[in-house]
Amino acid sequence: MSEDDTPEIYKAALLIIGNEILSGRTHDSNTPWIAERLTEHGIMLCEVRIIPDSAEAIIETINALRGKFDYVFATGGIGPTHDDITAESVARAFNAPLEQNEEAFRMLEDHYGIEELTPPRAKMSMIPCGARLIPNPVTAAPGFIIENVHVMAGVPRIMQAMLDYVLQTIKAGKPILSNTVTCALQESILAQDLEALQVRYPEIQLGSYPHYRGGVLGLSLVLRGTRATELEAATAELIGLIRKYGEEPRALSLRTATGT
Amino acid sequence: MSEDDTPEIYKAALLIIGNEILSGRTHDSNTPWIAERLTEHGIMLCEVRIIPDSAEAIIETINALRGKFDYVFATGGIGPTHDDITAESVARAFNAPLEQNEEAFRMLEDHYGIEELTPPRAKMSMIPCGARLIPNPVTAAPGFIIENVHVMAGVPRIMQAMLDYVLQTIKAGKPILSNTVTCALQESILAQDLEALQVRYPEIQLGSYPHYRGGVLGLSLVLRGTRATELEAATAELIGLIRKYGEEPRALSLRTATGT
Numbered sequence: 001m002s003e004d005d006t007p008e009i010y011k012a013a014l015l016i017i018g019n020e021i022l023s024g025r026t027h028d029s030n031t032p033w034i035a036e037r038l039t040e041h042g043i044m045l046c047e048v049r050i051i052p053d054s055a056e057a058i059i060e061t062i063n064a065l066r067g068k069f070d071y072v073f074a075t076g077g078i079g080p081t082h083d084d085i086t087a088e089s090v091a092r093a094f095n096a097p098l099e100q101n102e103e104a105f106r107m108l109e110d111h112y113g114i115e116e117l118t119p120p121r122a123k124m125s126m127i128p129c130g131a132r133l134i135p136n137p138v139t140a141a142p143g144f145i146i147e148n149v150h151v152m153a154g155v156p157r158i159m160q161a162m163l164d165y166v167l168q169t170i171k172a173g174k175p176i177l178s179n180t181v182t183c184a185l186q187e188s189i190l191a192q193d194l195e196a197l198q199v200r201y202p203e204i205q206l207g208s209y210p211h212y213r214g215g216v217l218g219l220s221l222v223l224r225g226t227r228a229t230e231l232e233a234a235t236a237e238l239i240g241l242i243r244k245y246g247e248e249p250r251a252l253s254l255r256t257a258t259g260t
Numbered sequence: 261m262s263e264d265d266t267p268e269i270y271k272a273a274l275l276i277i278g279n280e281i282l283s284g285r286t287h288d289s290n291t292p293w294i295a296e297r298l299t300e301h302g303i304m305l306c307e308v309r310i311i312p313d314s315a316e317a318i319i320e321t322i323n324a325l326r327g328k329f330d331y332v333f334a335t336g337g338i339g340p341t342h343d344d345i346t347a348e349s350v351a352r353a354f355n356a357p358l359e360q361n362e363e364a365f366r367m368l369e370d371h372y373g374i375e376e377l378t379p380p381r382a383k384m385s386m387i388p389c390g391a392r393l394i395p396n397p398v399t400a401a402p403g404f405i406i407e408n409v410h411v412m413a414g415v416p417r418i419m420q421a422m423l424d425y426v427l428q429t430i431k432a433g434k435p436i437l438s439n440t441v442t443c444a445l446q447e448s449i450l451a452q453d454l455e456a457l458q459v460r461y462p463e464i465q466l467g468s469y470p471h472y473r474g475g476v477l478g479l480s481l482v483l484r485g486t487r488a489t490e491l492e493a494a495t496a497e498l499i500g501l502i503r504k505y506g507e508e509p510r511a512l513s514l515r516t517a518t519g520t
Binding site for chain 2: 023034039044083190
């Protein structure tokens with residue numbers, strides 16, 4: 001594909017399957033990891049849904065998201081126990097039979113040995129018909145790709161290896177670049193100027209995030225876009241705005257996202 | 261309400277509004293906090309959605325969730341800047357006019373003083389008609405409640421204060437109790453026994469979560485339910501199962517959720 005044919009960005013949704021996130025027991029560390037890796041690949045994460053280990057919820061959500069976004073990434077529920085129902089639910093969402101995948105079976109056989117390949121372990125080779133496998137270098141049980149839906153493990157270490165593999169197999173957009181400017185101004189002081197800046201740069205996503213650090217209110221201003229020249233121009237204007245109010249940006253982190 | 265009239269549990273969804281979570285810039289710490297607080301109040305968090313600062317996305321999602329769950333909790337986008345569009349979007353979702361709320365205006369006036377109540381700050385008193393306010397003890401700008409939708413700030417410290425207030429105003433279900441048993445067995449060894457245990461205790465939610473700690477694979481088994489006797493019986497059976505495989509549960513945390 002020539003550079004001119006590369007779409008600006010692709011749009012993606014992330015589906016996190018697991019009661020343990022909804023109960024508050026497990027803190028979700030996968031979302032920021034996945035968001036950052038996608039950003040590097042010109043894929044914008046546009047929606048995240050966290051749902052329980054429920055066939056009805058998985059089927060409904062997979063079907064809602066796969067029609068709406070270029071890519072869907074799903075994590076969780078591909079293990080050997082009774083609450084691991086992702087593969088069979090995704091098969092039902094696609095009206096595809098769930099079948100023993102010979103390649104997946106061999107992967108599990110290589111990992112466990114045929115004598116230790118008990119029925120619960122063999123269950124992890126049941127994959128929707130027509131899906132391609134995502135290798136699992138840690139515990140062998142593979143993820144899979146069916147059309148634009150990429151099903152991965154929920155355990156972060158395994159998910160990360162699977163995502164690395166997936167990102168090599170799918171089309172990337174233009175990397176999304178970002179600059180962050182922080183200052184001690186209250187955001188209401190800058191609000192009207194920020195709105196005018198946003199109007200002048202409609203292609204730049206301009207966000208304003210107040211935060212407490214050590215009990216002191218501060219402000220982070222984040223500019224995101226795919227065009228470096230435009231991003232730098234908008235950032236320079238923003239720095240000028242802050243100085244207009246007699247403030248010097250306290251920490252100036254002109255970070256260009258990885259990949260460029 | 262007598263104890264017998266208390267529903268077992270209420271069901272809730274959480275809507276997190278903010279580009280900064282989807283970009284990976286801000287790690288979401290609100291979900292586990294809210295999940296735990298709701299659990300204590302007999303409210304089960306059944307779905308989380310993270311969406312961008314987009315009016316279309318907010319309207320569509322609010323309307324999808326408010327019809328499906330007893331309670332909807334939303335966070336983010338109620339500040340003074342151009343990207344704070346939650347109040348106007350929720351108003352549109354309810355076909356309610358967005359109007360200056362006199363009580364909210366007074367709260368802001370008390371906090372900033374009338375001379376410092378600039379138009380961006382005054383914007384934070386624009387609330388959907390018919391909504392009740394949620395006080396903000398930190399920065400004054402209130403959240404609001406309209407029907408079963410509770411709109412709060414995204415900044416954790418402010419959200420937590422708002423949630424405390426909200427939980428005093430809404431009906432609670434029976435607290436959800438949980439026990440966690442950890443062991444060194446691989447989950448595939450236990451899988452068939454766990455499934456049989458789940459069948460014997462259909463009212464208990466039984467989850468199996470493998471994890472790596474210090475490079476060693478372990479297993480956490482979590483039992484959740486509203487009936488203490490049933491929960492203790494299922495937990496005792498689970499401990500027996502683990503011992504059957506010659507393992508002593510390595511860490512046994514019989515935690516009964518707060519509120520009981």
